[in-house]
Amino acid sequence: MTKPSLPQGTRDFDTATVHRRNYIFNTIKNVFELYGFQPLETPAMENLETLMGKYGEEGDKLIFKILNNGLDEPKKIDKTKEGFAKLLEGKSSKDITERALRYDLTIPFARYIAMHYNQLTLPFKRYQLQPVWRADRPQKGRYREFYQCDADVVGSRSLLNELELVAIYATVFKNLNLPVEIRINNRKILAALAARCGGAGKMTDIAIAIDKLDKVGLEKVEEALKERGLTEEQVSLIRQFLEITGTNDEKLAALKTILAGNVTGLEGLNELEYITRQTVANIQAATLVIDPTLARGLNYYTGTIFEVKALNVQMGSIGGGGRYDDLTGLFGVPGVPGVGISFGVDRIYDVLTEINGFPADVYAGTKLLFFNLGVNEAMKAFELMQRLRHRGIAAELYHEAAKFDKQFKYADKKGIPYIAILGTRELETGTIVIKKLQTGEQTQVTFADLENYTF
């Protein structure tokens, strides 16, 4: 007899959780569709070679690989001891595994774009909301199965897309009643800073160091940069850069001074200015803040980068994204630019839980429980219930003629707000008693009137 349990880092979602999660999902999806984005779904499994090598060495290790089974084509297996040892040492071979679980939504999307590039209407705007799997060590707030939620525009270099994506963030969080700050920066500005600090080769070092600013503080960042060979003067320039404050316009002016006419830097500044000075995009619904310290770890961003933080709540970023130049080069279709954002739906769930931000009616549930008071009474109740359901009112009939207590308890535990009592007397008089449990208020209505009863 197995004592049942769940794999580490995975979760069951009960009714209340499913409905609250769907509230978040639907709010986001509705906005995506208002903005002309279209859904795409890809399979949970991808060919291993589609995924491997795309997430760095660490990422590769965290990909869940699927064991081949007897029905796959037989493969030559190196049956020596050394052969087996190699197979099992994580140097995965096609003999053991050829498929893996999706690790994010970006690579499957790139794979899809590469496979269908010639049939797509560009710019291609897709959104995708699906689970991904990572063999990370589970801990609070980090799961091995979790949802990602991405929207990308592919095949356009227009900054209008950045505007749209900022507006999407603003609208979604406004609709969720969740006050946020959208932080924005531009990789070209970071590149220009790198150029002023010893060349483009320093870009990654600088980005990674800056990325850690929040966690380790300015002093440690400076130490790390010096260790990477930056001069006192260069580190001082970076310090000035990181200490920029003020309004967006003040920050733009300060950046202009520091970047001293670097052409790429000016391009980045113009882009930032274009986006942050727009008043038309309703982006004022959220606070859009230039943050020169925003770097975002992933290397493939090349222009605007975004990050969203919930205000007044202790929580990492609940959204992020940016512009990239070459989504599908790895799959043989070079030069496909794009820009995208993602929503951290699990964290948004946690924030809304913390601030008690879910609407009370996020899950309507069953409206009315018909008590079961005998065979004939139940049959009449069934008939009346079907008419209510036909009107779109969720109703149930208790499954057996149990004691009142038991039926009350069922209604109570399921949070059903109304009960309907139809006993021998009611059957004779053609009436039914409706009781609102919260107030105890009772009404007697005829069978015919029940049709139009307002719950």
Add this chain to the structure above:
Amino acid sequence: MTKPSLPQGTRDFDTATVHRRNYIFNTIKNVFELYGFQPLETPAMENLETLMGKYGEEGDKLIFKILNNGLDEPKKIDKTKEGFAKLLEGKSSKDITERALRYDLTIPFARYIAMHYNQLTLPFKRYQLQPVWRADRPQKGRYREFYQCDADVVGSRSLLNELELVAIYATVFKNLNLPVEIRINNRKILAALAARCGGAGKMTDIAIAIDKLDKVGLEKVEEALKERGLTEEQVSLIRQFLEITGTNDEKLAALKTILAGNVTGLEGLNELEYITRQTVANIQAATLVIDPTLARGLNYYTGTIFEVKALNVQMGSIGGGGRYDDLTGLFGVPGVPGVGISFGVDRIYDVLTEINGFPADVYAGTKLLFFNLGVNEAMKAFELMQRLRHRGIAAELYHEAAKFDKQFKYADKKGIPYIAILGTRELETGTIVIKKLQTGEQTQVTFADLENYTF
């Protein structure tokens, strides 16, 4: 460079497909909720031991197992040649794999019930709509990743549940405008037939043989039964049974004769009669037909069994289910009865495609494309577009000031019904031209009037 492809037996779902699938999913979910069923979601991964041994020897082989990786607890590995050979021969060991992908929704549900039995409000009515994975050889209409859609009532022996489930089938297919026949039988009747043909031990043989009736015909079924040791007389009884025709009441009468007072059989007949004679459950929306030849392969059914066939279409069953006595015994919680149904959503999709049964507006998509005719014009268009989106109208602005042709083509390919033209002249006069592409009809409206324009 990888030439990208999909694993065999898996699919990407593009926009149109996602929306058509969601139409089916939402139609079903809405009915489930009207009937008081609540959603449950379980993780894609289960512990291997939760799944193994639950689906028969063949099923075990078709379970997709997930390779352990470095982050799992280190396990003792038998590093001899024989040890490795054993590991790779499908006798999966914890050293290689401890987790697997969900093979169906029933076992994860049973696992959930067993884990939470004491906290549940009984009867517990859950529905679940999630993908499952099977390493079946892919072929037309059979995939390695596909959705299942189940509704079960657990913890009640009341026949009212059967009535409800029949009504759910009837309502869902009525809402989908898909004419179906719901076939119904009862395992107790088959058990009684077995008892009359040499005892309960023959039950499985008979059920399997009957199950093949559709495919192989009566003659082959009789041969198979004889091979299994049934006498001429017994086979003749089964023939009579299988040849029963007429109305439901005529079938009930004929069954009564054949089962000749067998107690279990009479119980089954009473249950069948109770369900098929009800007029209150709106089940007349579908055709409910007693089918004595309905056996359903799975052994765990003990009472009513269902199957749904689409009328006028060549297609296997698009739904099925039944009553079982012991859902969670395998997980240490014995005696939990239940009854459930499932919808074959992939097949329903295929049937609706074949009969052209998807509503025209299943995917609304973008309503209006604003042409992009220059920087200032685009900014004004953006502003107007935001107001429309605020009203819930999906709109887009073409991403760059391209030639008319190109913008038209985009609208056409994306199936956008209206375009909005805002050029220099319109900007000056504060108007905008709306054109309905299907008819060519054009209207000039002021910016203010656009707010109330009916698309």
